[in-house]
Amino acid sequence: MDLTMSCSSLFLFFLLFFFISLHIHFLVPASGYFQPYQDCVPYDCGDQQISYPFRHKEQPNHCGYPGYELGCDGDNLTLSMMSLEYRVIHMDRGAQVLEVARTDLWEDICLHIYVDTTLNFSLFSYTSSDLNSTLLYNCDYSPTPQPYSFSCPGSRKGFFVPPGDPATPAPGVCKSSVLVPISPEALRLLLSTFPGSSSSANISEVLRKGFEITWIADTSQCKKCNESGGRCGYGWTRQEFNCFCHDGVYSTTCDRQGKPGILGTKAIIGIAAATGAAIVIVLILMLSFGKKQMIRRIMALIKQRSEHFDGEWKIKGLISSRRYTYKDIKRMTNSFTEKLGQGGYGCVYKGKLQDGRPVAVKLLKKLKGNAEEFFNEVVSISRTSHVNVVSLLGFCFEGNKRALVYEFMPNGSLDKFIFDKNNTLEVDQLLSWDTLYQISLGIAHGLEYLHRGCNTRILHFDIKPHNILLDANYCPKISDFGLAKICPREESIVSLVGVRGTNGYIAPEFIIRKIGGVSHKSDVYSYGMMVLEMVSRRKNIEVIVDRPSEIYFPHWVHRRLELREELGLRGITNEEDKVNAKKMIVIGLWCIQIDPRARPCMTQVVEMLKGSVDALEIPPEPSLSSPSRYLTACPCEFVFARE
Template sequence: MHICFEMGISYFFLFVVFAVGLGEGQNGCDELRCGGGGPAIRFPFRLNSQPHHCGWPGFNLSCTDTKHTVLELPTSLKFFVKKIDYISQVIEIHDPHHCFPRQLRQLNLSSSTTFRFEEEFYMMDYALFNCSSTETQTDYAISCLSGPSHEVRAFFKDDDITDLPIASCKKMYTLPSIPISFETLILKGQYTVSKEIGGDKTLQLKWSRPVCRECEVKGMGCRLRSNSNESETECFPKHAKGIILGSFLLVVAVFALYRLYSYDKAEKQNQAKIKTFLEDYKNFKPTRFSYADIKRITNQFVEKLGEGAYGTVFKGKLSNEIYVAVKMILNASKENGEEFINEVGTMGRIHQVNIVRLVGFCADGFRRALVYEFSPNYSLDKFISSADTKNRFLGWNKLQDIAIGIAKGIDYLHEGCDQQILHFDIKPHNVLLDENFNPKISDFGLAKLCSKDKSAVSMTTARGTMGYIAPEVFSRNFGNVSYKSDIYSFGILLLEVVGGRKNVDITANNTNQVVYFPEWIYNFLDQKEDLRVFIEDDEDAEIAKKLAIIGLWCIQWHPANRPSMKVVIQMLEGGHELTMPPNPFASTNPTRLKLNQELDVIQEQE
């Protein structure tokens, strides 16, 4: 490492000498602009006044007398350029005549190998009709194509247009292969999906070749490779005309070299592991997004929903009506990509109403993200952790429905997939609630795929959140790790729902006496006493009692004494009275697991 660093310093000084010797720009290919406020023009774009080698074929720009930057597409359409993002390889344009629907008729990007719509997820055909203005329906009128005596209206090509007054309407033409997110543009003559710049609606196009983002990220220039028979590109160091910014540039370069050669080797292995996984994952349904897509979806990470140990969750928007939650995975994670691979690999196999749906993912260099359906009511812990806040209490019938939904989701993981999936982190924080407060299990970073024909699971380390981890996950003295470990965590969750508090130690009247929370609930039930929660009538009291008894059955110390999740669902949905389970806290039982007790870690099974 030290030798590499010294070599890097030597090469840097050689580069400084070489850069000073060059002095001038690259054969007249300096970065230019059409006026002070226009976008920077550099390779692969070139102004028509520059030599042809300064740009890529089809990327020619020109300047108007009013200092606007103009892009001319192969179909002779001309657009004003508002912005060029060289890293994301996206160009933002707007129609100088303020009528995109007219331009879209000739905007046949399928005939061009240069640009594509930035959004290619869902493409639709639209049919345009010229109708008499005597009709009152104007919901689908395109204002910039309509006149005093007629209205031009647009419909999805495959839609039922029986409501259209055929006698007064005549089909004009079809707009093929338009992204569905352009619906507002087509149907109402304006484009509101993209952001507004200077009052004009804009459209974003992307290019895939040439690829210069690597050069841009490194702060280097990009150009055509001179000694290649094909149109290939290469990076080259940028330089100023005259004197290099001596000491400052040296400090920056030394710092960059230090960062380069001190790069964590484990992260490189992590990158290779994720790359291999994604190659094997191509046939699954979730969409793969680029980092530029993620920034656009989250509007540059404006609205943060939450933050955890392994990442931050932001609210995002795929379209006008589709919201998502984007979890950005911390690059500093010590799990070598295992959590990311676990979550993407596991979620791609799951399709169940009580499991959060994975919309897509991003694995763009060291940047990794997971895109989920959005749950507007956030997580269950927001509604059970404050027993004194009655306006956040959901009611016992709704809490019972939520418990049943969670149980069905866990049962699907255990029995409904080709391989058994153990979650290992069932807790209220990982149960999201949709607009109707239906529960959805999330966060599969610790999940493990297992064969259904095995009763025990091989593990090298304990996994989960303290307070919800089954005792056998810590020590074999309590039994083998299996699907019963998730049932223990579910039992703790039920007891939290009943008690309206977190699973932590609580203090009795004697401040020196500490009482274990599940044992506290067991003692109240065993002594036929009230649980001291929101009980409004006898029916509510029965529901609270039922949830508590089922929770106590689920947290029996020995896995063999816990019911399966199918039995738990029957108990939750049944109307008959349940029997109290054996006391898991009796002194005759094996040594009780304390929250702070040191236990041997389970070793890998052969």
């Protein structure tokens, strides 16, 4: 009898496992098969519309051709490409032409980062009508005849050199130059309306005319799909065109003549009903035998498998990046030959894509539980598109093999520049005070975007120098979203279990809950601590050797400011350096106020960095003893209620 019971239980176990596997592998994916038609509704942005081959950045990747992602800033379409953002002025679908202009030059030609206009030529190309112009910055030369000149705060004269203008300064006369294509219409405006004008506003008006680029993706199949009532997409089943219809996914049109990509509705409903009924029957039978312990084990197994597939579909529905196999990862890194860095998460290796582009591949260690940090990073960063947020190019999710493929940052992370004591002279030469200021401003822009620029608010919770990457031009990019939290924009306080972050940068409200809830102001605190480290070029918690009683840099620098003493900071050579250093210090001290309400939001941080140093008040010393003092002192407290 015991043997019969044991065999029956074993049989029932395998029968249940079979149906559970069938349910997870077949039914669960099927539940998403009809979603693409709903996912890929054309997205209206002002008087323009985002539809195939493009997709809105919040839509799943199968709604557009790979790489064709657009954002919507108010009523304006935006395109991010090669570390730059462009405003889409006009879209001509018939000719497959976009008229675009650089957003960093839209309002002001005084750039913070000098980057040439470069296209991703696997996706776009210039048109034959585009003309090359040049912006020259920090020049010690005034050519004759004098071209269009302009001035930027804190720098020498700049010049705009139109196409074909012979009055270009000799090499080395201007410290920086930026290539910007313009249209024939823009050139005509320049020559007819502003001949010889030296107004930066006039030059900005010319650059706002933009230039044209063509997209390469083939859209010939999309017309038939749309005419049959479908919506166009790409890569749902394989790397090919898809026509999403009410009842499924087809290869060409919704007229059922195309090759079907999925099962019909009735078949899926039938399988769902049969699988559900079988599971209920088997559970009842097992309960009748009193095998509760076995049921608990099976349910634990079901939960584990369900979490794995939940992760699969969470990624499938939300990301825009390419999925690689582990074999692909090994190939692109040459079997993990060149290590760039290592941390608690795993190792980072240098790699190369098939088109020759260098990449950084983060190979994660074996992850706990349902790999929450991996999903966090993939899902969070896939919702972003900003010049100061690192781009995720792809990922690997294969069994227990997890890897993330990022754009390669030649200058690595910020920490090696501000904490490296072995190469002081070289570090000082590389990171001038102007560069440090521009880096702090770029990070502020990136955090402002994460907190306010997305449809969902992304809280990073691990801002520190190690997670700020620098490209070839020292443009900062926020990375490592493993601890990030995604929440609706209207939410101010978030619910978290445990402490998130790194010691030295964790906001006090994580530890002392009575001072306030965890919110986007927690990122502001981490940002402030990091900025103060950039100023001091050392960790805030290090002991000051000649002042052993003052082990906390923020307290030390605050006392110096109150007494109007010299700060003795390294590398300051002129008045502009002093202004940049003081701005960073004062803003950093505002950001690390103990009470979250006393800290500025990132939008205000950006405004303070761009504003006059004379308008900045010295904040009270961060303290737990007298919250009322610094609450009344905060110059922007009443704005917080509207965030």
